[in-house]
Amino acid sequence: xxxxxxxxxxxxxQGAIPRHVAIIMDGNGRWARERMLPRPVGHRHGMKSVRxxxxxxxxxxxxxxxxxxxxxxxxxxxxxxxxxxxxxLEEYIQKETRELHEQGVRVVFLGDLxxxxxxxxxxxxxxxxxxxxxxxxxxxxxxxxxxxAEITRAARLLAEDVAAGRMTPAQVDEAxxxxxxxxxxxxxxxxxxxxxGEMRISNFLLWQLAYxxxxxxxxxxxxxxxxxxxxxxxxxxxxxxxxxxxxx
Ligand code: IPE
Ligand code: IPE
Ligand code: MG
Numbered sequence: 001x002x003x004x005x006x007x008x009x010x011x012x013x014q015g016a017i018p019r020h021v022a023i024i025m026d027g028n029g030r031w032a033r034e035r036m037l038p039r040p041v042g043h044r045h046g047m048k049s050v051r052x053x054x055x056x057x058x059x060x061x062x063x064x065x066x067x068x069x070x071x072x073x074x075x076x077x078x079x080x081x082x083x084x085x086x087x088x089l090e091e092y093i094q095k096e097t098r099e100l101h102e103q104g105v106r107v108v109f110l111g112d113l114x115x116x117x118x119x120x121x122x123x124x125x126x127x128x129x130x131x132x133x134x135x136x137x138x139x140x141x142x143x144x145x146x147x148x149a150e151i152t153r154a155a156r157l158l159a160e161d162v163a164a165g166r167m168t169p170a171q172v173d174e175a176x177x178x179x180x181x182x183x184x185x186x187x188x189x190x191x192x193x194x195x196x197g198e199m200r201i202s203n204f205l206l207w208q209l210a211y212x213x214x215x216x217x218x219x220x221x222x223x224x225x226x227x228x229x230x231x232x233x234x235x236x237x238x239x240x241x242x243x244x245x246x247x248x
Contacts, residue, residue, distance in 0.1 A: 007230035008060065015237035018190035021057065021229075022066035022140075022212070024204055025049070027196025027220030034220075040084035045222035047092055056226035057137055058103060060233065064138045064186055068204050072112065072146030086120055089143065093123045097130065104136030110182035111145030138186065145182075147206040154180035183208055191236040193229075195221045213239050 001009075011017065025046060032042030050067065057065040070085055077085075100107055109124045116124065124143070157180045161167045167176070178184065189205065189212045197218045201209065215232040217224065240247060 004056075004225070004227035004230055007227055007234060011060065011230055011233050011237065014234060017061050018233060018236055019062065020064040020066065020187050020189045021062055021191045021193065021233070022068070022189035022205060022209075023053070024068045024192070024194040024198075024202060025221040025224075026194060026198055028222055030196060031220040031222040039081055040088075042222055043085055043088055047088060049221055049224045050092070051096065052225050053229055054100070054105065054137070054139060055103075056229045058105070059226075060230070062137060064140060064189075066140040066142065066189060066205075068142045068145065068202075070111075070143045070145070071203060072144055072149060073203065075115070075144070086117060090120050090123055093127055097127050100127075100139070101131050101134065104134045105131060105139050106134040106137070107131045107139050107141065109141050109143055111143045112149065113144060115144045140183070140186070142204070146203045148203060150181055151177075151207055178207070181207065188212065191215060191232065193217055193232045195219055195224050195228075211241070211243055213241065 028042035028046045029039045030042070031045065032039050035041075053067075054065065069089070074085070075082060097107075107127045109128060113121060113124060154177050158167075158172050158176060162169055162172070183205070188208045188210070191214075192205075192209055192212045193215045194200070195217045197216060199216055205212075213236050215235050217228055217232060219228050
């Protein structure tokens, strides 16, 4: 039994498995720099970590895995890096779709997808349609995503509904707003992991993370594997979630 298997066994006896884990996949650039390689090489290695973490999530029995892959702010990186990331997205879809589908993964892309180039957008739509009936794991991939933009969009949709007389201002409540986010219908994350030691949210799921436990891993994303995911879940299981109340 390997080290990660031992962590998995420990996790199973220690407590409940989180339903939804979200990850800010960070540190690809530093991983490449440490090796004197161009940044896109770090992104490419990061794809292997995605594969491993998806498999580990299925094995652990998560319902939802959310991965922050490309932020709205990331569009402002140098054009060469942006285009390398977009090519990797298409390559990921091309290489992984079949296996994800066979594993029963439902792949959902969330973000301002209209900004994607036509071929990338078409690939994204195809995977979503193909895997829509799958139920083993929901894999949320956040691309061209910013949480403030998501909340602003939800507010605009509510305003349109009120202006059109489909709802009254009094009906604008938390549930109505939650239902207009990209994540509508998805439980909030129980655990947020950020890799590479950074202690920031970086405009990710600001609304949905209200009571999420946060685990900062020092590991750079291209080095992050199954055992690191299980360590984070073990850490999560040791927390006492109070949701503003007092302990029992
Ligand atoms: C995360 O790695 C991947 C993306 C944000 C697309 P970075 O590219 O941010 O890597 P660092 O933070 O520069 O090391
Ligand atoms: C956050 O990482 C976005 C993704 C992981 C996709 P960044 O590296 O872009 O965030 P900052 O700039 O460190 O806040
Ligand atoms: Mg970064």
